[in-house]
Amino acid sequence: MNKKEVFLNFVFLGAIARDICLGTRDSQLIALKADQIPEDRIPRNALNAAKVFLAYVDGRTPPHRWMRHASPWPGGRSQREGVCG
Numbered sequence: 001m002n003k004k005e006v007f008l009n010f011v012f013l014g015a016i017a018r019d020i021c022l023g024t025r026d027s028q029l030i031a032l033k034a035d036q037i038p039e040d041r042i043p044r045n046a047l048n049a050a051k052v053f054l055a056y057v058d059g060r061t062p063p064h065r066w067m068r069h070a071s072p073w074p075g076g077r078s079q080r081e082g083v084c085g
Contacts (some may be wrong), residue, residue: 003046004039008049018054030057041066 001009002058015027034053043049043066055061 002039003042004037005045006046007037007042007050007053008034010047011053014050014054015057018058026057031055033057036065 004078008031012027012031015030018030019025019027034050037053049066052061052064053067056067
C-alpha cells in the first residue's frame with residue numbers, strides 16, 4: 001500500500017471509532033475530506049498524520065501546514081466539539 005492508502009485506512013478506522021464513541025455518523029465525510037489531501041502533502045509517518053488529522057477534525061488542534069489547503073470545515077475547526085473518553 002502506498003502512503004495515501006495507509007493514511008486513509010487509519011483515518012477511516014479512527015473516524016469509525018469516533019462515531020461509535022460519540023454516537024455520530026461523520027466517518028464517511030471525514031474519510032472523503034481526508035481523501036482530498038494529495039499524497040505528496042501527507043507526512044512520512046501516515047499513522048501519526050492520521051492521528052493529527054482526526055484531532056483537527058475533532059476540534060482539538062488547529063490545521064497543520066500539510067492539510068491547510070483542504071480544510072474540511074469553514075474556519076478550520078470541527079462543527080462538533082468533544083473527544084472520546
